[in-house]
Amino acid sequence: MPYTKRPFNFTGTLPNQILNDLELADDNFDILAQAFVNNDPASEVVKNADTVDGFHASQTPAPNVIVPLDASGILDLSATYVKSSVYTFRRVDLTNATSDYMLQVGEEAYIRFSNVTSVPLRIQTDVDMLYEIILQQRININANTVYVYLNPNNTTYASSFSILFYYWNSNGGISWAHYTNTDNAFKIYNQTPHLYMILETTRRTLKAFLNYEAGDNVIGFGILAGKWHSNLASWTSLGTFTFPYTTSGYILVRRLV
Amino acid sequence: MKVWAYIHPQLNILCCALLPEAVPEGVQTVELEVASPDDVIYDNGQIRVKTEAEKLAEEKQKKLEELKQYVASLLSPTDYVITKIAEAQIRNDTAEAEALKQKYSAQLQQREAIRIWNEQMKQAIRNAQSLEELMGIVIEFKGE
Numbered sequence: 001m002p003y004t005k006r007p008f009n010f011t012g013t014l015p016n017q018i019l020n021d022l023e024l025a026d027d028n029f030d031i032l033a034q035a036f037v038n039n040d041p042a043s044e045v046v047k048n049a050d051t052v053d054g055f056h057a058s059q060t061p062a063p064n065v066i067v068p069l070d071a072s073g074i075l076d077l078s079a080t081y082v083k084s085s086v087y088t089f090r091r092v093d094l095t096n097a098t099s100d101y102m103l104q105v106g107e108e109a110y111i112r113f114s115n116v117t118s119v120p121l122r123i124q125t126d127v128d129m130l131y132e133i134i135l136q137q138r139i140n141i142n143a144n145t146v147y148v149y150l151n152p153n154n155t156t157y158a159s160s161f162s163i164l165f166y167y168w169n170s171n172g173g174i175s176w177a178h179y180t181n182t183d184n185a186f187k188i189y190n191q192t193p194h195l196y197m198i199l200e201t202t203r204r205t206l207k208a209f210l211n212y213e214a215g216d217n218v219i220g221f222g223i224l225a226g227k228w229h230s231n232l233a234s235w236t237s238l239g240t241f242t243f244p245y246t247t248s249g250y251i252l253v254r255r256l257v
Numbered sequence: 258m259k260v261w262a263y264i265h266p267q268l269n270i271l272c273c274a275l276l277p278e279a280v281p282e283g284v285q286t287v288e289l290e291v292a293s294p295d296d297v298i299y300d301n302g303q304i305r306v307k308t309e310a311e312k313l314a315e316e317k318q319k320k321l322e323e324l325k326q327y328v329a330s331l332l333s334p335t336d337y338v339i340t341k342i343a344e345a346q347i348r349n350d351t352a353e354a355e356a357l358k359q360k361y362s363a364q365l366q367q368r369e370a371i372r373i374w375n376e377q378m379k380q381a382i383r384n385a386q387s388l389e390e391l392m393g394i395v396i397e398f399k400g401e
Contacts, residue, residue, distance in 0.1 A: 117258055118275055145319060145392060146293075154279035156294045158270040171397065175330040178323075184273075184295060232268050240275045242258070244293060 003031045089254060097122035100237050103131075109253040115246050120154055123238040123253060125201055130257035133197040135241065137249040141192055142215030146244035147178075148188040150199075150206075152228060154240045156184040160230040163187045169220035177222060185242075186226045191215075192247070193222065200257075201235050204228035261286040262297050262304045271299040309388070316391050320382045327396050328375045335364040370400040 007024035010017060037045040051057075057066040070076040089108040094101055102124040103109055113119045135148075163186065165177035177190065186206060188195065195210035205227045212220045228235075241251065260273040263286045273294035274280045287304045291297060296307050307315070338361040345354035358365065378396065385391040 120276055142395075144395060145316065145323065149294075151275055151294075154276045155272045155274040157265070157268065157272055158299070160268075160270070173327075173330075173397065176326040230268065233265065237279070242275065242294070 003028060094122050100124035103253065103255040105255050105257065107255055109251075111251040111253070113250070114248045116243075116248075117246055118240050118242045119251060120240040121238045121251065121253060125235055125238045127202050127235070128257065129201045129255060131199045131238070132252075132254040132256060133195075133199060134252040135188075135193065135195050135197070135249065136251075137192050137194055137247050139192055139245075139247050139249075140213040140215060141245060143191050143245055144214075145190060147190050148193060148244070149242045150186040150188055150239050151242060152186070152204075152235050152239040153233065153237050157228075157230060157233065158184055160184070161186055161226060161228050163224065163226040165189055165222055165224040167220050167222040169214070170218050173220075181229070186228065186239075188226075188241070189222055189224060191220065192245075199238075204231060204235065258291060258293075260289050260291055260294050260297065262289055263287070264299065264304075271297065271304065273297050313385070313388055313391065316388060317382055317385065320391060320394065320396070321379065324375065324378050324382065324396050327398075328371060331371050331398055332368060335361075335368055338364045338368075367400070371398060374398055374400060 004024050004027065007028060008021045010021065014020075033039045033041055035046055037043045037047055052066060055064055055066050057068055059067065061067055067075065089106055091108050091110050092101065092103065093111075094109045095112045100122050101109070109121070109123055111119060111121060159182040161183040162181040163183055164179040165187075166175070167177045168174050178187065180187075188197075188208070189210055189212070191212035191214055193210040193212050195208045197206055197208035199206040205225070207225045208223070210222045210224070212222065214220060238253070258275070260275060261277055261280050262271065262273045263280060263284045264270070265272045266281060266284055273289075274286070275294070280286050289297060289304075289306060291306055296312065298305060298307055298311075338357070342354050342357045342361075345351075345357055378394070381394055382391065385394065
């Protein structure tokens, strides 16, 4: 039953023309009615009216769903507007970045690395910023008395950093792992640490907890705190992680403030 | 790794850039291939890489400090035994001191074993002839 555009063509000479034209008109009304919910124009609701280019709109985010702007015209992802617990950080892949990127609040940088000894984060920074950093390595080796570092501004500054670590391990070991006020960068533990860190750029401090495996079936847990105690050099680039061995893995950096 | 070592123009301290663009503009650098930026020193107005002997001596000091901290953590849980015995001796209560030594003989033997192990470890660290040998020394007390 095809839709016929402008079906009436009355000349007054063809037999049964009125009947034929009325049948075409009925067909068209049927087709038009099918565009409404329950095939009833009285419902005043057109079928599929909530899609744009085939995408539905909803305040519950989901794949291929349009989230509407709020009454102020803002894309409001707060819990009071969008009824969802879905992860709302926007991911930026900086794996192959060659210049620094200014991570915005609510953005997450993803940096994958493979068989390297250093990983530049390529993140521009300034004072009054707060980051969450997750470092996950794919290897498990015994790396005693050699250390992972985070080098702000991708360089070292002689005797400008204070750091302390403490550890517990599954052999029953509990002890200081390291402490100093004269490091050349943020020292981030020995062994192959997998860590969660909070770093802020005003007081230039970091705190972290981590686990490591020491090359065998041991599991260790460590805590650390660090401070860049000189503030004479501006902190403009978040830095570079350096490793005392060749490693692979990934780093997530989320800007919270 | 490659580093670009320089004296920071404002801070007047040694810095080692890990990326060439991290060097402040107009600053002279020394390009070096090192295992770690910690291997670079500023010595008598000259930027240079530490010698193997310097690195070994430095790492021995770090290892000895690590050992000291570890032994302290092993001994501290039984320090109360020593305090109790010492208090009895201060009171000239010889019988009580002897009784405490008997009561805590297992802890005292453990402390003695830790101290003997500590001396052996210190000697092993001091005797290490290379960084590789030194790094192979694991500080972990396995005695009962």
